[in-house]
Amino acid sequence: MAFQEKLLNAYNKVRTRGGDDPARKKRVYWACYTLSFIVVAFIVLFVYPSNGRSIVWSVDGLEQYYPYFVYEGQWLREIFSNLLSGQGWQVPLWSYTLGYGSDILATLDVIFDPLNLLSGLCPEQYSEYLFQFLVVFRLYLAGAAFSLFAFRFGTGRFPTLLAALLYALCGTALAVTFWPAGAWPMVLFPLLLLGVEKILAGERPFVFILSAAALFIISYYFSYMACLFLVPYCAARVIVVKGRMGIGCFALWALRFMAFLCVGILIAGISLGPALVGLFGNERFVEGGVTVPALYSPDFYFSTIAGFMSTTGVGSDCYIGFGGLAFLACVLLFTQRKQHRLLKWCFVALVVVLFLPVCGSVLNGFNYATNRWVWAFALLVCFIVAKMLPNLLAVGSREAKALVVASLVFGIFTILVPQARTEQTVAACVVLTATLMVVIQKGLSEQTRQMGIVACLVAGLACNAFYLVSPEEGGIGKSSTPLGTMYQRLTSQSPNILVANLDDQGTWRYDADPSTLARLRNDSAVLGLSGIDFYNSFYNSYIDAYHTELGVSETNINFSYRDTGARAILDTLAGVKYFLVPAGVQPPYSYGNDEPVATGKIVDKNYEVYEAEHALPLAFVYDAQVPRSVYDGLSPAQRQESLLQGVVLEDSTLPEAQLNLESRELETSYTPGSGVTVEDGAIRVTSPGATLQLTFEGLADSETYLYADGLSYEPVSPLDSVSAETFAAMTWHQKAKLYKQNLEWTAPTDYFIKLASDKGTATRQIINSVETWHMYGGKDEWLVNMGYSDEAQSSITLTFNQAGIYRFDTLGAVCQPMASLDDHVSELETTPVENLRFGTNEITCSVDAAKEEALFLSVPFSSGWSATVDGQPAELKRANTGFMALELQPGQHEVKLTFMTPGLEAGALATGAGVIALGAVVIGYQVLRRTRQHPDAKASI
Helix, strand or coil, rough: CCCHHHHHHHHHHHHHCCCCCHHHHHHHHHHHHHHHHHHHHHHHHHHHHHCCCCEEEEHHHHHHHHHHHHHHHHHHHHHHHHHHHHCCCCCCCCCCCCCCCEEEHHHHHHHCHHHHHHHHHHHHHHHHHHHHHHHHHHHHHHHHHHHHHHHHHHCHHHHHHHHHHHHCCCCHHHCCCCCCCHHHHHHHHHHHHHHHHHHHHHCCCCCHHHHHHHHHHHHHHHHHHHHHHHHHHHHHHHHHHCCCCCHHHHHHHHHHHHHHHHHHHHHHHHHHHHHHHHHCCCCCHHCCCCCCCCCCCCHHHHHHHCCCCCEEEEECEEEEECCCHHHHHHHHHHHHCCCCCCHHHHHHHHHHHHHHHHHHHHHCCCCCCCHHHHHHHHHHHHHHHHHHHHHHHHHHHHHHHHHHHHHHHHHHHHHHCCCCHHHHHHHHHHHHHHHHHHHHHHCCCCHHHHHHHHHHHHHHHHHHHHHHHHHHHCCCHHHEECCHHHHHHHHCCCHHHHCCCCCCCCCCCEEEEECCCCCCCCCCHCCCCCCEEEEECCCHHHHHHHHHCCCCCCCCCEEECCCCCCCHHHHHCEEEEEEEEEEECCCCCCCCCCCCCEEEEEEEEEEEEEECCCCCCCCCEEEEEEHHHHHHCCCCCHHHHHHCEECCCCCCCCCCCCCCCCEEECCEEEEEECCCCEEEEEEEEEECCCEEEEECCCCCCCCEEEEEEECCEEECCCCCCCCHHHCCCCCCHHHHHHHHHHHHHHCCCCCEEEEEEEECCCCEEEEEEECCCCCCCCCEEEEEEEEEEEECCCCCEEECCEEEEEEEEEEEEEEEEECCCCHHHHHCCCCCCEEEEEEEEEEEEEEEEEECCEEEEECCCCCCCCEEEEEECCEEEEEECCCCEEEEEEEEEEEEECCCCCHHHHHHHHHHHHHHHHHHHHHHHHHHHHHHHHHHHHHHH
């Protein structure tokens, strides 16, 4: 009791300190908030280090956000190094290390995150610690922004503090620990709404303008969502604050908000311009029409109700998890008759938005339904907590009964519904019960109840975080990176380090065998290597189309790829000089005839690097063209051959290539294993792990491929997988058990097929999503390389990971003879490309064309590239679907390509106009203030 009294006395001193001095009250609050956040965040997030895990997800975090953070540090240091070394202000806009090459500003939207600028000051070996600190710091800023917003509505310091901690550390916030970009709307949206309130009160609009500008600079995606919520908020608040008004007056208010918003958007132009140009050039966005269901699955609704209390991934990119205090506050809100009507309507409206897929689709840019907007729901729920907490601590008997009944109903729901009957939901119910007892207990002093509420809030947050994260409980911690290993995973523990350590200062690419799984996408960018690995939502649609038409395996996700599938022709065309393989795996043809140029042991596995005997440079010359109409009529194997013999251009004047195609589709027979039947273009698999063997007479000295066209997968539920005869013979108990399995069954969203050949040393796989899943990339044609061998291969075995029906139009084997590859390479090198240099935002070279020819550059096509030949502008054409070429007349030519991010110049002009407009607003408000202070001065103005 003595300790409790001391604790209460200390708390009361902090709570009452400041007297009536507003400035001092603010300082005390921010000191309390900062200290409380540090303590509570440590308690809540300690589950990560206690399990030896970082707070970085091993997929998006490790392969997108963290590599980009390190890369941005390198990028910033390069800019200032150029400046300090006397080379002038040179800002690299194009990177040769992102995939085949990519626009930096349009691809890496996180580059405009102001906190990421600190990466330029941090030594790379410590960058992972700064990265994680900034993730938590964004949560701190979210709680601070919430506090400012809540204070505007007169909430007390104690309720605001608790609600701010809940907002900063609830399930929605914890989800951003593995998706850091999601934190910024939690920071900036409350400030945007605060700006609305200031404008309505006749105060300066700068908070509104600058918050809008910051949000649009950092993320147009979340800005779009914020604007959709901003419109009804402004309309409702104008009506509430200003009362009844005519349409004209209401329109004037709308125009005022629109004008200020436009100023913020203009200020963000330098970021927004490149982003929008890239977005509308992205086929996934422009042509990504999807079927949006009328409702989600029943599992989603049950999980969402349970997830309100416990941090559960309820599906559709949605994490909530607010705990018992929020539950009681929301129940109490609806017991307050004729009070807080706007809050009630907002809560109901957002629940409807959460439950309707069409709303999730609209908020996702009319694409697939997702609920990444739940930060707005979190803001509302936590604001309800701030408003209702004083009432919770003073509930009457009627309200207390309502809280008890609601808690019992939720408890019964947890017991009866399987989706809710989990250990974490039961634990959340325990915390709910404790919170309820503190609220309705009348025998405790006010201070004791407040401390009890604090304890319950912290316990609920810690409990939710434990079950969300703990690997032992199946949490996301199992997919987080081990603590202190992130930078090593991208550098010293990546097999790519063997390539990075090669002493070769030339311009070249490297590739790796698909079985080199220790490689991470985007680690090439950190290592400064030109490779073929990429993972980012902003991607080059032309490169994706190139992969699609050639059937490159494991490119099913449009914005992700790791390699060319070890296909020798594609690597040759891409200028791949070095090839990385696990020891014992046969490298592609042209790479395996000599001893490896480097070997090493990386994380207990040996790797080897081979050099190509005849590698094409990243720029070479074609003397013939393959008409698009001819190219489109070829199979993927024939297409890759044709690219060795002619360039695919639109409206070319080059002579047509006389194609000599050697690839052969082989007559193939099927031998189903147990649990597999094949009939009429359909493979019915009744048990996971079942196999199908394809047998054929292959060709020696060839790459052998599995070719699948029109391949799709149809999941089969447990009930549908049982024939009518078998079902009829079941006992009633067996039928009931089958029905139960069917109710609990969730249709898989993707599938993979493992492939192995009789002569190959490595396994391959086909991975794809079902057509109804939003990750489906519209691909159903695959040409999977089973490897090169001197001897003829004769069989390929398919192993299916799950039951279902696999349909196909064509399924067989194709052989690609390699004997003529070197001859084709020699022909492409007939006209040498000299003095080839890849510089900052430019490419230069010299070509002595003996006749009309096309200079091909293995650099992804972008409208940002422009070209001159001998100082005169020249047309740069899209070549081979994904790359660039210039048609040259006979003679000696000096070629120069220059890159400028599309939309950057227009965006910079918009930013300048926005700054001028902001200055005009500042001056206008200064004049208005002086006019109000000195009314007699009106005549002289």
